Amino acid sequence: MVYGVILAGGRGERFWPLSRIKRPKQFLKLTSDKMMLEETIDRVLPLIPIENIRIVTNESMRDIIYENLDSMKTENILTETEGKNTCLAIVLAAIHLIHNDPKAVMVVLSADHLIRPEEKLLNILKVGIDIASSENKLITIGVVPTRPETGYGYIKMGDLYRQDGEHVVYQVEAFTEKPKAAIASQYYHSHQYLWNSGMFIWSANAILEAVKISRPNLYDLLEKYKPEIGTDNEFEARKELYKNAESISIDFAVLEQANNVLAIKGDIVWDDVGGWRALERYKHKDGDNNVILGDTVTVDTFETTVYNDGDGIVACFGVSDLVIVRSGEITMVVHKSYVNDIKKLLNKIADDETNKKYL
Known part of the structure; x- marks a missing residue:
């Protein structure tokens, strides 16, 4: 089955003082009359049923979710004992999903992005899900840049991998970090680069296999944690996992080293709503x-x-x-x-x- 994994553990510090520790950015109504997290959930409901949504967030945020989102049940929320960046949040979701569904496919989204039109995103996700369901690929959504932007990472497109009508899929040649202004301008005008949106599609098995290759120490920690899932000791085991795992992004930890990464070119309006500007x-x-x-x-x-x-x-x-x-x-x-x-x-x-x- 297909699951929506929504990363909602960030603090949103660049939106202080509106975003604060007890109510960070993803729980604010910045882009519509809904909380950003709620908007993200609603965005994928035409494709993924509510029971297949998994919100990965800090333990301290659990009550805010229950208070504001009536549809959320215990099984929808996966809590982190501390913030350790996106890699651990994603693989925690993967190890839990594969525990119950060996063929689980994950659509990984951030809780605090603005995306328009949402119908286009759903069509892009369908292409990614189709690939991830049958191939050992790690798929990212690359957004067509609308300006030279120094605040985003970039994806360099490689060879054409597949085309489904208007949806074009490329092999990823390289990931680059947030560039200086002159380099961002070069990227923009070359038409060879896409913004790295931080949205991903892959099977739980594919991402865990990639972790096994690029981060064997983390994989060993996950293997130690896995037998505790569903037991009375699960939360204590998770504390131990988080205590020993490094804090690193999924891009640095896995994607930049993997040779099976694809990018779907997304001609959508996308903004990570990173700060007041x-x-x-x-x-x-x-x-x-x-x-x-x-x-x-x-x-x-x-x-x-x-x-x-x-x-x-x-x-x-x-x-x-x-x-x-x-x-x-x-x-x-x-x-x-x-x-x-x-x-x-x-x-x-x-x-x-x-x-x-x-x-």
Whole structure:
């Protein structure tokens, strides 16, 4: 069967102060009137029944999911004892799925992406599922770039592997990390590169076999954990697994070393909604290129994003190129050129015991 594995364990630090430890980005309504996690689940329901959805998230997020998503049952949620990046989250889901279904096919999605139109994504997923169901392939969805972007990783397309109507599948020649501006421009204009969307399709067996080759130590840890699935000792065994496993992305750990990786070329609107500047790409701008969300008054204010979910107003006069966020008891003002480095600010706040409660 086909399962939707939704990664929902991130903290969304670049959306602080709206995204906080107790309610991170995936539980916010940033792109629609639904939580981003809920939107992700709904996106794949025409293809994957609700009982086949698996949300991988931190143990502390379990109650938020139950409180906000009535359709979620115990079997839908797989909790991590600590954050260890995407590789461990994905293979944890794989080892659980294959325990009950040796032929399980996984559609791996992030809980906090914006994707339009959703019908196109479903058609792309169908192509990937068809391949993954019968071939030992690791499939990623590569998005056609719409601009030179330094905030995303890239996939270099190799030889044509298969074409199903409008859907073209390539062998992956290389993965590249987030490039400098000049390199991003080269990638964009060459038409040989796709954005690495972080969406994957493969059988649980295929990804575990790839881990066995590229990360044998992790595979050994999984083999030790596997007999504990479904026992009273499962959660303690998972703690031990997470304690001993390295923190690494699936790209670094497996995909960059594997020789059976394919990319489906996705001509879709996709955004990882990684930080406050993402709002500029899909929210309405006024005549001065300001994005205003919430009660705000501006005079001689340009190229500024204001988000106000508190009482009263935010008043801006004679400023430009800022991100101003008022959320509850917190107000943040940051220049746009620093907005992707908010973690430095959070580290400073974390150093002060009095202010830690605001994280």
